[in-house]
Amino acid sequence: MIIVSACLLGENCKYSGGNNKSEKVLEYLKDKEYIAVCPEQLGGLTTPRDPSEIITHGDKDGKDVLNGKTKVVSNKGIDVTSNFIKGAEQALKIAQKNNVTEAILKASSPSCGCRYIYDGTFSKKKIKGMGVTASILHENNIKIIDEEQI
Ligand code: SF4
Incomplete structure (x- = not known):
């Protein structure tokens, strides 16, 4: 079973x-x-909602959000860390319940990105790293790829 960014x-x-409909996916x-x-x-x-980014300080990513070392903030400065962690945990629960072994996730998202994420400055700058959901799935041995890798 595969889990996919909706x-x-x-x-x-x-x-x-x-x-972000992808015919390839x-x-x-x-x-x-x-x-x-x-x-x-x-x-x-x-x-709709305000866009959010992980505050990366140049090198932090979704796993640091899960570990409480950094947060996710909207472009209006609202802390949405708990929403992102809850969403990641829910996605993992669904994956485990359905014996998911593979995930196809939207590139660069602060939740779903699995190779790059925006750096937290809302300036379109990306750094290497994973979003919060990508991190939790990866930590639980689910193979993650983004739509650009298909
Ligand atoms: S990339 Fe954003 S909109 Fe798409 S599934 Fe992930 S969280 Fe939802």
Whole structure:
């Protein structure tokens, strides 16, 4: 079973109210079993919502959010760390309940990004690292890739 970022399937769960539909992902999943999740919605955030980033200080990422070493903040300065952690835990619970072994996640998201994330300065600058949900799935031995790796 595969877990997938819902926005990649065309669900309008993105912070802006839109989606990140990927024909490549849909084609890849055509004959496979999968479940769609949006961790930010699972964490109780509304859609649309203000965009948020992990405060990376240049080298921190989702695993540091999970360990309490940094936080996730919206562009209005609201601390949404607990929403991001709750969403990641919910996504993991769904994955474990469904024997998920693989995840296809939206690149660069503070939740779903698995190779790069925005650096927390809201200046479109990215650093190497994982989002909060990508980190928790990775820590639990689920293979994570983003849509650009398909
Ligand atoms: S990237 Fe992840 S958290 Fe963001 S809208 Fe897509 S599924 Fe939801």
